[in-house]
Amino acid sequence: MKISFAKADLPGEGALVVGVFEGRVLTSCAERIDQLTDGQLQRALASGRFTGKRDQTLLLPAPSGLAVQRLLLVGFGKQEKLDSLAAEALGGTILAQLQNAGDQQITVLLDDHEDAPCGGGAGLAASMALGASLRAYRFDKYRTKEKDEDKPSVRKMVFALDRHAKAKSRFSLLEKVVAGVTLTRDLASEPANVIYPESLAAYAKALDEDGIQVEVLGEKQMRKLGMGALLGVGQGSERESRLVVMRWSGAKDAAAAPVAFVGKGVTFDSGGISIKPAAGMEDMKWDMGGAAVVIGLMKALAQRKAKVNAVGVIGLVENMPSGTAQRPGDVVTSMSGQTIEVINTDAEGRLVLADALWYTQERFKPKAMVDLATLTGAIIISLGDHYAGLFANDDLLAEQLTKAGKAVGEQLWRLPLDDPYDKQIKSDIADMKNVGGREGGSITAAMFLKRFVKDSKWAHLDIAGVTWAKKDGPVTPKGATGFGVRLLDRLVADAYED
Amino acid sequence: MVSVCLIAWSPTPTKIDAAVLSVRFAPFTKSPEALAVGLRPGPLLQPRALAAEPLVSRALAGRHSFKAEEEDVLPVLTAEGWLVLVGLDADDEDEGACRWRRIGGALFGELADSGIVRLDVALDLPVQALAEIAFGMSLRSWRAPSLYRSKPDPDEVWTLAEAVFVTEDPASAQSCFDRLAGLAAATALARDLVVAPGNRLTPASFITFLAPLVALGVSITEVKPDELGLLEAVGQGSAIPARLLVLSWQGGQKGAPPMLFVGKGITFDSGGLDIKDEEDMDEMKGDMAGAAAVAGALYAIAARRAAANVVGLLALAENMPSGRAMRPGDVVRSFSGLSVEILDTDAEGRLALADALAYGAKIYQPALMVDLATLTGAVEVTLGRHLAGLFSADDDLAEKLLAAGEDEDEGLWRLPLTDHYDEALKSAIADLRNCQWEEGPDALHAARFLQHFVPAGLPWAHLDIAGVSLLEEDGPLAKEGPTGFGVRLLDRLVARYLER
Numbered sequence: 001m002k003i004s005f006a007k008a009d010l011p012g013e014g015a016l017v018v019g020v021f022e023g024r025v026l027t028s029c030a031e032r033i034d035q036l037t038d039g040q041l042q043r044a045l046a047s048g049r050f051t052g053k054r055d056q057t058l059l060l061p062a063p064s065g066l067a068v069q070r071l072l073l074v075g076f077g078k079q080e081k082l083d084s085l086a087a088e089a090l091g092g093t094i095l096a097q098l099q100n101a102g103d104q105q106i107t108v109l110l111d112d113h114e115d116a117p118c119g120g121g122a123g124l125a126a127s128m129a130l131g132a133s134l135r136a137y138r139f140d141k142y143r144t145k146e147k148d149e150d151k152p153s154v155r156k157m158v159f160a161l162d163r164h165a166k167a168k169s170r171f172s173l174l175e176k177v178v179a180g181v182t183l184t185r186d187l188a189s190e191p192a193n194v195i196y197p198e199s200l201a202a203y204a205k206a207l208d209e210d211g212i213q214v215e216v217l218g219e220k221q222m223r224k225l226g227m228g229a230l231l232g233v234g235q236g237s238e239r240e241s242r243l244v245v246m247r248w249s250g251a252k253d254a255a256a257a258p259v260a261f262v263g264k265g266v267t268f269d270s271g272g273i274s275i276k277p278a279a280g281m282e283d284m285k286w287d288m289g290g291a292a293v294v295i296g297l298m299k300a301l302a303q304r305k306a307k308v309n310a311v312g313v314i315g316l317v318e319n320m321p322s323g324t325a326q327r328p329g330d331v332v333t334s335m336s337g338q339t340i341e342v343i344n345t346d347a348e349g350r351l352v353l354a355d356a357l358w359y360t361q362e363r364f365k366p367k368a369m370v371d372l373a374t375l376t377g378a379i380i381i382s383l384g385d386h387y388a389g390l391f392a393n394d395d396l397l398a399e400q401l402t403k404a405g406k407a408v409g410e411q412l413w414r415l416p417l418d419d420p421y422d423k424q425i426k427s428d429i430a431d432m433k434n435v436g437g438r439e440g441g442s443i444t445a446a447m448f449l450k451r452f453v454k455d456s457k458w459a460h461l462d463i464a465g466v467t468w469a470k471k472d473g474p475v476t477p478k479g480a481t482g483f484g485v486r487l488l489d490r491l492v493a494d495a496y497e498d
Numbered sequence: 499m500v501s502v503c504l505i506a507w508s509p510t511p512t513k514i515d516a517a518v519l520s521v522r523f524a525p526f527t528k529s530p531e532a533l534a535v536g537l538r539p540g541p542l543l544q545p546r547a548l549a550a551e552p553l554v555s556r557a558l559a560g561r562h563s564f565k566a567e568e569e570d571v572l573p574v575l576t577a578e579g580w581l582v583l584v585g586l587d588a589d590d591e592d593e594g595a596c597r598w599r600r601i602g603g604a605l606f607g608e609l610a611d612s613g614i615v616r617l618d619v620a621l622d623l624p625v626q627a628l629a630e631i632a633f634g635m636s637l638r639s640w641r642a643p644s645l646y647r648s649k650p651d652p653d654e655v656w657t658l659a660e661a662v663f664v665t666e667d668p669a670s671a672q673s674c675f676d677r678l679a680g681l682a683a684a685t686a687l688a689r690d691l692v693v694a695p696g697n698r699l700t701p702a703s704f705i706t707f708l709a710p711l712v713a714l715g716v717s718i719t720e721v722k723p724d725e726l727g728l729l730e731a732v733g734q735g736s737a738i739p740a741r742l743l744v745l746s747w748q749g750g751q752k753g754a755p756p757m758l759f760v761g762k763g764i765t766f767d768s769g770g771l772d773i774k775d776e777e778d779m780d781e782m783k784g785d786m787a788g789a790a791a792v793a794g795a796l797y798a799i800a801a802r803r804a805a806a807n808v809v810g811l812l813a814l815a816e817n818m819p820s821g822r823a824m825r826p827g828d829v830v831r832s833f834s835g836l837s838v839e840i841l842d843t844d845a846e847g848r849l850a851l852a853d854a855l856a857y858g859a860k861i862y863q864p865a866l867m868v869d870l871a872t873l874t875g876a877v878e879v880t881l882g883r884h885l886a887g888l889f890s891a892d893d894d895l896a897e898k899l900l901a902a903g904e905d906e907d908e909g910l911w912r913l914p915l916t917d918h919y920d921e922a923l924k925s926a927i928a929d930l931r932n933c934q935w936e937e938g939p940d941a942l943h944a945a946r947f948l949q950h951f952v953p954a955g956l957p958w959a960h961l962d963i964a965g966v967s968l969l970e971e972d973g974p975l976a977k978e979g980p981t982g983f984g985v986r987l988l989d990r991l992v993a994r995y996l997e998r
Binding site for chain 1: 876878879880881882883884885911913914916918919937938939940941942965
């Protein structure tokens with residue numbers, strides 16, 4: 001779907017959208033339409049339940065006096081509460097309402113007040129466009145027989161307002177982030193027979209087109225580096241493991257310490273010898289969600305030419321049971337030299353991250369390091385699908401992340417990273433074991449990772465509950481959400497750019 | 499109207515069994531049976547330790563893990579008797595009482611079974627610190643009352659029975675300790691309640707366990723749950739009906755709105771028709787730990803004659819499967835008027851609390867309301883056994899509770915409370931349902947469920963203490979078993995914010 005911005009002219013076809021504030025208060029452009037339709041809007045408002053509450057919609061087919069096929073009234077809610085997140089959600093709602101209606105074009109007619117909370121008409125238009133483009137995401141690569149009437153009809157969404165050029169320039173920046181989110185969602189949606197360490201590394205490698213330096217380390221190199229924790233996870237699979245390093249140097253000082261992002265990339269997690277139950281195992285294709293976010297984020301940063309030095313490191317493995325697989329009870333030696341007793345082969349993500357984190361800080365000495373991982377089931381029982389878990393050894397970084405999350409609607413909730421929990425991962429025979437029991441399961445996983453962080457400012461995001469949506473949200477269709485790309489892009493913009 | 503009947507109560511105050519350790523403050527006496535002296539890392543000897551210098555040096559010459567750090571304790575048998583080396587941290591900058599308590603706890607824990615009967619503690623510390631160490635020893639010295647055995651088991655009795663703290667100023671040390679002794683007794687009461695078996699401690703007999711509170715001037719009233727539909731439903735499967743106990747301490751200004759504490763008191767939780775797994779079901783006798791904490795807090799507040807008005811509400815019921823038990827799918831009208839579909843009869847605590855909260859808010863018009871409950875298994879998954887979950891829409895109250903928790907070593911961690919979770923609580927036929935079947939953040943759902951029964955604007959906090967009410971291994975201030983979590987926290991909340 002193509003997004004464009006144009007003068008506030010009335011379209012000759014398709015669907016027209018105008019906003020109504022709470023309490024049945026028409027926006028100026030809605031008033032204009034009301035006059036053109038001989039009071040049809042007011043009549044429609046007088047008789048129905050539509051009051052203009054946010055996200056309410058009222059569809060009026062074949063409006064008389066207009067050339068369009070459909071008129072959609074959208075509740076904008078209270079004017080003072082129409083911030084950019086609300087505007088994004090409205091954009092998503094409008095698209096969802098109309099994308100299968102049969103029209104090829106949607107025109108959203110907007111007032112251009114200076115004082116809207118989301119930055120005037122231009123800000124409103126740009127945010128709505130962002131929401132609509134995020135919501136328009138589909139992954140239908142593998143549908144071969146979908147009927148035309150089941151596919152979205154909309155090809156073009158036009159935001160019509162006076163200062164359309166300003167809106168367009170605002171959106172051009174947001175659009176870059178959408179490209180990152182889209183890539184992340186694609187990668188998470190791809191099945192595990194298509195996405196495996198080598199092929200995912202190839203996707204990452206393709207970022208060199210955007211000006212990102214990409215290195216791919218194979219098993220031989222990792223063995224040389226002593227990454228026994230990561231390699232142990234991949235040893236049951238026919239597929240070779242990979243470690244990918246992506247570097248974007250956008251800061252004035254090319255030698256300045258980078259901010260680093262580390263992603264868990266278990267391309268399929270069967271659980272290994274500690275195999276998972278059959279039900280829902282297909283979801284484990286997106287156990288590389290953290291790595292997918294890092295790839296999408298690097299793309300977004302490069303596309304918008306972020307003035308920052310950023311490093312993305314992803315550990316890619318497939319966790320499979322086989323004659324060569326890692327066994328419960330095995331002891332592996334990580335790159336840091338610390339030994340780990342693998343009690344449960346299904347707590348593999350932390351093993352991958354242990355080496356990826358260590359490698360990242362040893363090689364890059366980052367000024368801050370954030371890892372993302374679909375790490376624990378416990379986080380779903382802790383925070384559900386509304387918040388990702390945030391663990392940090394630095395209060396400022398935690399605050400910056402929380403703030404960035406609030407700003408883009410990817411919310412984090414901080415959980416403790418306290419020494420008493422460390423006891424739970426004591427091993428009888430090695431430096432530590434890889435599981436700490438059911439109680440505080442996400443915390444003990446984070447405590448495990450902490451043992452592989454020296455003095456870096458570090459945060460860990462447990463995104464197991466937010467990576468895949470079971471139902472449609474305002475700006476995320478059911479499926480891969482891409483949670484993390486916008487959040488970290490915002491973090492970089494707010495706190496790490498020149 | 500809800501009928502309220504005052505129990506004719508003849509107070510027969512029983513001594514709380516758990517004041518196991520007798521504590522005294524006295525000047526130095528010669529040749530004690532066992533003498534505890536203080537060392538700082540280095541190890542630097544405190545003045546009284548210096549007196550035993552040759553012995554200490556000899557003891558420390560051996561290879562062992564004693565580093566004179568906080569909570570390190572090393573008993574050494576000498577010709578003159580036991581010399582107990584007590585590690586103190588390098589500096590006294592940390593003014594918090596908790597470090598002293600932990601030292602006391604460690605000291606008691608190390609010597610409890612040592613054969614030592616009387617310990618003379620000769621630490622050269624300010625009287626307040628000595629009192630806190632004594633308090634830590636008292637807390638750690640609790641053990642389950644012997645009344646459930648036919649005769650005391652000699653192996654189940656601590657040998658250490660008396661601690662004499664050496665000080666030049668016994669009177670002021672004693673007065674520092676007096677307030678803490680009340681708090682230790684209050685904690686012991688709460689722990690006694692949690693270990694009491696489900697056939698002894700029932701909704702009906704609960705009141706008899708509270709005799710020590712009556713002796714201190716707490717009034718106790720029983721409320722029959724005629725209109726407390728949810729509470730009644732939880733108890734309807736049991737032969738013993740549910741009820742509310744109202745504990746009231748009026749030490750503050752007459753008519754001033756009280757602080758209201760509400761405790762979940764499921765005296766036994768079998769799960770009801772959605773019966774629990776047999777494994778560890780015996781622990782469900784402790785599903786009244788919230789009510790126990792509230793009772794303990796009222797004891798502590800009354801023991802020190804606090805200048806505050808505090809009301810405790812104990813929502814008591816036994817959750818049993820039977821021919822008249824509540825069924826999954828039942829719809830029940832709550833005290834607040836909201837109807838609730840009971841999806842899972844084992845999500846009963848929130849039902850009992852919902853009515854107690856609505857009732858308490860209406861009848862007592864409190865200044866603020868805090869409830870404590872062993873509410874969800876989910877909170878254990880989230881926070882494990884070190885921190886309790888704190889839910890509140892009121893930032894100010896949340897901050898106060900977090901601070902009180904930190905002061906008292908009863909740590910809280912704030913978790914989200916938002917209307918986002920209403921979707922999980924949507925019922926197909928009633929105003930609300932009590933949980934969802936799908937896997938999800940049940941502790942958050944439960945908290946949001948409760949919020950529907952709290953009037954908007956009333957500062958309220960919910961503490962999910964399911965992970966912290968029992969210790970699986972010995973801790974610094976309690977042996978394996980009940981912790982009495984919440985007693986010190988609530989007492990501190992009252993002391994700091996209500997008494998002026």
